[in-house]
Each structure stands twice: as C-alpha cells, then as structure tokens.
Amino acid sequence: MRKTLFGLLALVLGFALAQAPKVDGKIAGGEYAKSYKHEKSGFTLYWSVVGDTLYLALEGESKGWIGVGFLAEKSDKKKGADQYLFYLEGGKPVALDLYQTKRTGAPVADEKEGGKNSILAFAATYEGGKWTVEFSRKLKTGEPTDVEIAPGKKLLLLLAHSDKMDPKEEHKKTERWYVEDFAF
Numbered sequence: 066m067r068k069t070l071f072g073l074l075a076l077v078l079g080f081a082l083a084q085a086p087k088v089d090g091k092i093a094g095g096e097y098a099k100s101y102k103h104e105k106s107g108f109t110l111y112w113s114v115v116g117d118t119l120y121l122a123l124e125g126e127s128k129g130w131i132g133v134g135f136l137a138e139k140s141d142k143k144k145g146a147d148q149y150l151f152y153l154e155g156g157k158p159v160a161l162d163l164y165q166t167k168r169t170g171a172p173v174a175d176e177k178e179g180g181k182n183s184i185l186a187f188a189a190t191y192e193g194g195k196w197t198v199e200f201s202r203k204l205k206t207g208e209p210t211d212v213e214i215a216p217g218k219k220l221l222l223l224l225a226h227s228d229k230m231d232p233k234e235e236h237k238k239t240e241r242w243y244v245e246d247f248a249f
Contacts, residue, residue: 086113086120088199090158090188097122099249106224106242112249114204114216118185119249122199123151127226131196134165134223135212139245146223147212148172151189151198152230158189160200161232164210171233180210214249222247 086096097111097120108125110133123133134148146165150172151158162182163172175181187200204214212220222244 084113085115085118086111086122086199088120088186088188088201090190090197090199092122092124092197092199101247103224103242103244106226106240108224110222114249117204118201119204119214120199120201122197124195124197125224125226126195127228128194129227129229130232131198132223132225134163134225135214136221136223137212139221143167143172143223146172147210148223149184149200150232151196152232153191154230158187158191158198160184160187160189160198162211175208175210178210180206180208183208183211216249219246219248221245 092111098113100109100111102109106125108123111122113120121133123131125131130150130152132148132150134146136143136146143165144167148163148165150161150163153159162175162184164175164178164180165172166178175183183202183206185201185203189196189198214220223241224244225239225241227239
C-alpha cells in the first residue's frame with residue numbers, strides 16, 4: 066500500500082512538473098493551459114499555473130517595449146499596479162519588475178519601493194517587430210509591490226507598448242489598455 070501510494074505521488078508530482086512551460090522565448094502549441102486574445106491591442110496572453118507559480122507569455126507587435134501589469138482592484142488610475150516591462154538593450158532582451166507609485170507617470174523598480182525583482186525566469190524574442198515574452202513569478206510573493214494572484218480571482222489586467230525601446234521614454238507616448246474582470 067505504501068509503495069503504491071509513493072508511486073502515485075511520484076507520478077502526480079512528475080505530471081505537474083512536466084506541465085510547467087519551458088521559459089525559452091518560444092511558445093509551443095499546447096505549452097500553456099489557457100490563453101486570451103485582446104482584440105484592440107492585438108496582444109495574446111498565455112498562462113499556466115503550476116503549484117505556486119504563474120507562467121505567463123505575451124505576444125504582440127510593437128516598435129518598442131511591451132508591458133503587462135496587474136491591479137488588484139480599480140483604484141486611482143494606475144497607482145498600485147504591479148507591472149512588467151520588456152525591451153531590448155544592445156540587442157538583448159531585458160525584463161523589469163516595476164511598481165506604480167503615482168496615479169500617472171512612469172513606474173519605478175520594485176527595489177526602490179522595498180520590494181525585489183520577483184521574476185523567477187525570463188526569455189524573449191523580438192523579430193520583425195513582434196515580441197514573444199515568457200516569464201514566471203510566484204502567485205503570492207509577499208511583497209507590497211506585487212499583486213497577489215489567485216486563480217479565478219478577478220483583477221485588472223494592464224497591457225501597453227511604446228514606439229521606442231527606451232523604458233524611460235515619456236509614457237504619454239505609449240498605448241495602453243485596461244481589461245476589467247480578468248482572471249487567471
């Protein structure tokens with residue numbers, strides 16, 4: 066009985082681990098459990114929750130950086146948003162974990178607000194103006210700069226991109242979209 070239980074547990078754990086997407090900047094068919102296409106931006110979001118970790122991929126066209134963010138509830142514009150921005154620097158992809166301290170304007174690095182970079186793994190490709198970004202983070206980081214994500218719990222999804230790769234470029238020159246009642 067004990068041997069059978071151990072074997073079953075190993076099989077279940079192995080299956081769960083096998084379901085974790087490979088964070089390599091490429092999205093394979095069936096790699097993610099769920100997807101969402103945002104028609105206005107043309108972005109597609111893919112995700113899987115494995116254990117306590119969210120694996121997230123974002124595809125979209127942009128001449129510059131691309132970003133995704135989360136707000137636990139509708140508040141004072143973007144204030145309190147947990148944001149992730151991706152751009153190229155010297156031809157190499159860079160990922161930023163950011164926090165929105167004010168209702169408008171540019172977000173700041175989590176580290177400047179007492180948090181830390183919560184990105185566990187990251188990879189991206191940028192070819193012909195099209196981004197494919199993959200990253201993972203814990204559902205609950207325990208940081209005040211990160212939104213706690215609970216599968217099935219609604220939140221506000223933020224999508225954005227810029228015509229320039231410079232993440233310090235004035236954000237008024239960006240395109241942004243808000244998706245209410247989004248749930249992973």
